[in-house]
Amino acid sequence: MEFWKDETEPIKAFLALFENAKKDPELSEGLKKVNQLIWFDYSEDGPNCSFHVDCRNGEIKVGVGKPEDQPDLTMSLSADDAHRSWSNKLNPVMAITRKKIRVKGSATGLLKLAPKLKRVASIYGDTLREMGWENKIIA
Amino acid sequence: MKGYSGRFLKVDLTSGSTSFYEPDHDYYQRFVGGAGLAARIFLEHGDFEALPLAPEALLIFSLGPFAGLHLSGASRFSAAARSPLTGHWADSSCGGNFAPELRYAGFDGIIVSGAADSPSILIIKDLEAKIESCPELWGQGVESTTSILKERFGQSFKILAIGPAGENLVKFSCIMNDGHSAFGRTGLGAVMGSKKLKAIVLKASKKTFDVQDPENCKRLVSDLNNRTKESVTLGVMRENGTAANLEGGVHLGDVPIRNFTSNFWEEMAEALTGSTLSETFLVRRANCAFCNVACKRIVQIDDGPYAISRGPGPEYETIAAFGSLLGSKDLAATCKAGRVCNDLGMDTISCGSTIAWAIEAFEKGDLGLTDTEDLTLTWGEMTTVIDLIPLIAHRKGKLGRLLAEGSVSAAKRTGGDSASYTVHAKGLEAPMHDPRGGGHGLALTYAISHRGACHVFSPMLFMEMGACYYPEIGFDLELEPMSSDNKPEAAVVAVALGALENSACMCQFADREITIPEWVELFNCVAGMNWNIEDMMKTGRRIFYLQRLVNHGFGVCAKDDAVSSRLLAPATDGAPEGIEINFEEMKRRFYELMDLDPISGMPSAQVILDHDLATETAGVMGDLPCRGQEFFDQALSRSD
Known part of the structure; x- marks a missing residue:
């Protein structure tokens, strides 16, 4: 992996990102509109390298690993590309076309988040700083 | 050749006669079908001097080789003619269910010439x-015409x-x-109207x-259909229509606002996006023949000023x-306006754009109350807009007559500074993708497109x-969309792919799931192109x-690629x-890569x-000069 020393690091970072995103009124509302259970599957970089976000029923819950319920949407990619994606440095359409991101299920809900990727990237940058990982921020 | 019927129906409305025309086999191999084959047929049968709405003008309907396959995206066909809107060569593409039926009937297309004495219909049953x-x-209206004809036949x-x-x-x-x-595009309904041909x-x-190769064809069609069914992007389109990403488009600056004067309007994004349509007025999804993408919408609005019965809903461009x-x-x-335009038979892109031009002209004082006969034109005042559509x-x-000419001609007649805010290429109003946000390459492909500003001329978008x-x-x-880097190089690929797509008559959404080797295989196993x-x-x-x-034959030169x-x-x-x-540099480089003369x-x-x-x-060039504006003005004057 280019950005992470092991499979635990990206999950720590992304869970923290979503905890911070929940506190942001704009993003929190945006996530609720997604109204899906999403599994972010980075297991190509390690068996435990995944997390899920449950935006159903007007709540946002984040957890490690594959969710117990069947996910509405599964996004499989590498932890490095996930880092680029949350940093708004990876064109999601291009990544899907080139099979860097493999999507299973309906991406309709996620499309609602597309306009907010810049905001996500800003919070992700702040999150990495809080964690002392400024060196991981992509310029 | 397999795949094709090898036969066009020729219809002379002046004499009332019909006959068969068999194009050279070589035409199919070299120009495929659809838009490409229509252009070649025009060179053989058409007349550069014929005005767009004159009886001598040709209207050519042309299928691609895949029409009739049970393949998602394959049920489209082309219509082509000299455009009454732009004065030069034009083609337009249509989905639906007519193309496969025409192939099954035994034709690759229909060539219509002449003009009937009185309103007529063409009836085709097999050959x-x-x-x-x-x-x-x-x-x-189109709705009642369709309904009456279906009732009768x-x-x-x-x-x-x-x-x-x-x-x-x-x-x-x-x-x-x-x-x-x-x-929809380039005014081919007027060509049909000038021939007094109400319907086919x-x-x-x-x-x-x-x-050519039924077994491999069946396998390939099955593979491709499975892919379009499972595709993430097409799934989004199935769920929320072609406007599925309108909200994202607003944030990119792709969606034009108030006649292309603004590139961002946050409140509008969610109000008009495809998921909102799904949650409000959508009653059913619909599809072109044999297509599992099903991006079409059936809508119904029960109450309010824009109430409409269950029927066709708007796609992205109309919205x-x-x-x-x-x-x-x-x-x-938007649902109401789209429905009214459909019934009256008008392109929603050019109609909306021409009205947008008129609103700006009124705002700037280039059009006054005398010109509008006391109608006040204001941004967002949709009841006025919907009342204006039938007048056009x-x-x-006065206003209906003026706007019926399209924005470019209307601006010429209006004068003042009004031409400066027409938004077009080669006289065709721009579609709803603003190159400034949607991608600089679009500015280049709008300009170099033979039909004018068109987003489906090539897959650049x-x-x-x-x-x-x-x-x-x-x-x-x-x-990178908002950069001119590598756009000329991309355009070289885009124009070739676009020509193939529009000649094979494949849908540009479903196309995206087909790889290049599969394209080749499809041509080979259906039509034996080898x-x-x-x-x-x-x-x-x-x-x-x-x-x-062909466009050069109508006087189009390098300066018109703008x-x-x-x-x-x-x-x-x-x-x-x-x-x-950086438009001029993109154009210069594209001309260099495609080896095009910078003057002609x-x-x-x-x-x-x-x-x-x-x-x-040899059939076109001769000593033809760049003909200049006078020639186009003559072409665009009404011939009735």
Whole structure:
């Protein structure tokens, strides 16, 4: 992996990102509109390298690993590309076309988040700083 | 050749006769079908001197080789003619259900010439065709025309019809298939209207046709259909229609606002986006024949000023053209406007754009209350807009007559500074993708398109979005939309692919799931082209050059490869704010890569030889000069 020393690091970072995103009124509302259970599957970089976000029923819950319920949407990619994606440095359409991101299920809900990727990237940058990982921020 | 019928129906409306025409086999191999084959047929049968609405003008309907396959995206076909809106060569593409039926009937297309004495319909049952008088249908809307004809002939008959706009020679009138799918662009409804041809009624007894390699064809079609069914992006489109990403488009600066004066309007984004339509007025999804993408919408609005019965709903272009472009975020109004345009038979893009121009002209004082006959034109005032649409279709009143000519002609007649805020290329109003946010390459492909500003002339929009990856032909560029870098190089690929798509008559959404080797395989197993990848791409380029040759015959030169200044002025807000489009450099480099002459815009002698276009060139070039504006003005004057 280019950005992470092991499979635990990206999950720590992304869970923290979503905890911070929940506190942001704009993003929190945006996530609720997604109204899906999403599994972010980075297991190509390690068996435990995944997390899920449950935006159903007007709540946002984040957890490690594959969710117990069947996910509405599964996004499989590498932890490095996930880092680029949350940093708004990876064109999601291009990544899907080139099979860097493999999507299973309906991406309709996620499309609602597309306009907010810049905001996500800003919070992700702040999150990495809080964690002392400024060196991981992509310029 | 397998795949094709090898036969066009020729219809002379002046004499009332029909006959068969069998194009050279070589035409199919070199120009594929659809838009490419239509251009070649025009060179053989057409007349450059014939005005667009004169009886001598040809209207050519042309299928691609895949029409009739049970393949998602394959049920489209082309119509082509000299455009009454732009004065030069034009083609338009239509989905629906007519194309496969025409193939099953035994035809690759229909060539219509002449003009009937009185309103007529063309009836095709298998290989038999006849023309009948239909005065009772003249003046009827598309919806009632379609309904009356289906009642008379049978519900399984497929109908192409024009509305009152086509009858009244409105320059952006369209031709509708079963009231829902359209040959929308370039005013071909007026060409049909000038021939007094109200409708074409079609039925085929058998529902099969022969292909070169049935076994491989079946396997490939099955694979591709499975892919379109499972595709993430097409799944989004199935769920929320072609406007699925309108909200994202607003944030990119792609969606035009108030006649392309703004690139960002946050409240409008969610109000007009596809998921909002799904949650509000959608009652059912619909599809073109054999397509599992099902991006079409059936809507119903029960209450309010824009109530409409259950029927065809708007797609992205209509939503933006009668929404953001007019300063409105009223989704119900876009549904109503789209329905009214469909019934009257008018292109929603050019109609919305021409009204947007008129609102700006009124705002700036170039149009006054005398010109509008006391109608006040205001951004977002949709009841006025919807009342205005029938006035345009029927050429009623000063304003209706003015706007029926399209924005470019209307500006010429209006004078003042009003031409400066027309938004077009080669006289065709720009679609609802602003190159400043949607991608600088779009400005280039709008300009070099033979038909004018058109987003489906080539897949550049998808390339800049990141939805194309064709390493087999060297297209592995990661394009940044709001930059001119690598756009000429991308355009070289885009024009060849676009020519193939529009000649094979494949849907540009479903196309994105087909790889380059699969394209080749499809051509080979359906039509026995016996191509490799380079053969196929060379054919695409050949068609691109041919369309330029035909346009040159109408006087189009390099200087006409341009877009309105508004599309190039740095945006004043949104994501593209302040960013310059380096248009001239993109055009210069594209000309260099395609070996086009910087004055005439024509391909070099070497290109002509390499692409086996010597015969076609001799038929066009001669000593034709760049003809200039007077020639186009004459072409655009009404011939009735």
